[in-house]
Amino acid sequence: MTEATRGPGDPGVPAHYGNPLREQRVLDAGKALVDLSTRTVLELRGEDRLTWLNSITSGLVTALAVGDSGETLVLSPQGRIEHAAGLIDDGVSLWLLPESSSAEALVSWLLKMRFRARVEILDRTEDLAVIGLLERDGGIALEALPAAAPNGVPLIWRDPWTHVVDGGWQYSRPETHPGVDFTWREVLVPRSALAEVAAAHPAAGSLAAEALRVAAWRPRELSEVDDHAIPHETDWLRSAVHLNKGCYRGQETIAKVHNLGHPPRRFVQLHLDGSEGFLPEPGAEIRAFRDGEPRIVGKVTSVANHYEFGPIALGLIRRAVDPAIELEVARPVGENEEPGWLAAAQEIIVPSDAGSVADIPRLPRIGGRRA
Structure with missing residues (x-):
């Protein structure tokens, strides 16, 4: 690995090593690694580890077999996302891979929720480091990497985003x-x-990893979660929520929005005008024109310059925004520059009619006519 350039991207992770687009190609081919050694690693020990975490988070944690991977969300009582974590169970310990930026708050909450559960929560970040890669035919073999296996099972998290998980x-x-x-x-x-x-092994920076994530429509807590985020808005029911597993904190909102309502915002991929050479910043406003007047309809959550697609972004916009209209995204404003906007074509990820899946028959009105 050559010397890294730090910049926007994963906090504390090298942004690139000199050529972000080339690094993307190599990473996409499965032939490069991403240094994620600043990520937090938590270990849950104890015989109640699976049933306990299952009872307080969104995923079906009890379904994890030895060596399995998964994902779960911690929700507020109102169903808003507070934390997300990858899961690996090795038969003895359950390993959690949360966002480092909120790991301390997650551990604090888990300790408060432990009560009499036979679970011990350990921070193993000083002992174990995380490296990321795409598994491809002809790429770096997972077996060639010295995966830690403290209980005889290699600790490898396989992102479940490739498919819709059971439930x-x-x-x-x-x-x-x-x-x-x-x-x-x-x-x-x-x-x-x-x-x-x-x-x-060759190295790729966080900018390369983020570009491939954005192209895959993959949400993450660090970027897509704000104080109002619910899983439906970003299609996170796909990988981190089990709809039929029983009660947990926030479950009422999950069921109500999915069965009877609609998420207030919807996830889009934005294909940006790259002719000006600018990329918007995460958090940049998105606007649309209605009756000739510009209106702010959402915000950018993640931005990338993809080696094939060019400038792309993920964003959350109001559900009612017309899927057919083009949007504009606020571009960065330098010193002595006028505010400007970049044209953005929206690609629908979560449609405006998402939710309301329950087939509830309409009851006849009292006093209504009979055939």
């Missing part, structure tokens, strides 16, 4: 979902072996 639901309706090819893996290696792994 999940997909709102997006493309013939081929781009997530099918997003075979993302995160391998936990002993931190003492990180330098050896880095020396043996």
Whole structure:
């Protein structure tokens, strides 16, 4: 690995090593690794680890067999997303891979919810480092990486975004979902072996990893979650929510919006005008014109310059925005520059009619006419 350039992207992770677009190609071919060693690694020990976490989060954690991977969300009582975490169970411990930016708050909440459950929560970040890659034919073999296996099972997280998990639901309706090819893996290696792994394989920065994630429509807590986010808006029911597993915090909102309502915002991919050489910032406003007047209808959540698609972004916009109209995104404004806007064509991820899947028959009105 050559010297890294730090910049926008995963906090604390090298943004690129000199050529982000080339790094994307190599990463997409499965022949490069991403240094995610600043990510937090948590270990849950104890015989209640699966049933306990299952009872307080959105995923069907009890379905994890030895060596299985999964994903779960911590929701507020109102169903808003507070945390997301990847899961690996090795038969003895359940390993959690949360966002480092909110890991401390997650651990604090888990400790408060433990009560009499036989669970021990340990931070193993100092012992284990995370490296990311796409698993491809002809790429770096997972078996060639020194995955940690403290209980005899290699700790490899396989992102479930490639398919709709058992009990999940997909709102997006493309013939081929781009997530099918997003075979993302995160391998936990002993931190003492990180330098050896880095020396043996080409490196890609976080900008490359983010571009491939954005192209796959894959949401993440760091980017797509704000104080109002619910899983339906970003199609996260696809990989992290089980709709029929029983009660957990926030479950009422999950069921109500899915069966009877609609999410207030919808997820879109934006294909941006790249002629000006600008990329918007995450959080940039999205506007649409109605009756000739511009109106703010949402915000950008993630931005990338893709090696094939060019400038792309993910965004959350109001559900009622016409899917056929073009949008505009606020571009960065430098010193002595006038505010400007970039044209953005929207590609629908979550349609405006998402939700309301329950087939509830209409009851006849009292006093109504009979045939």
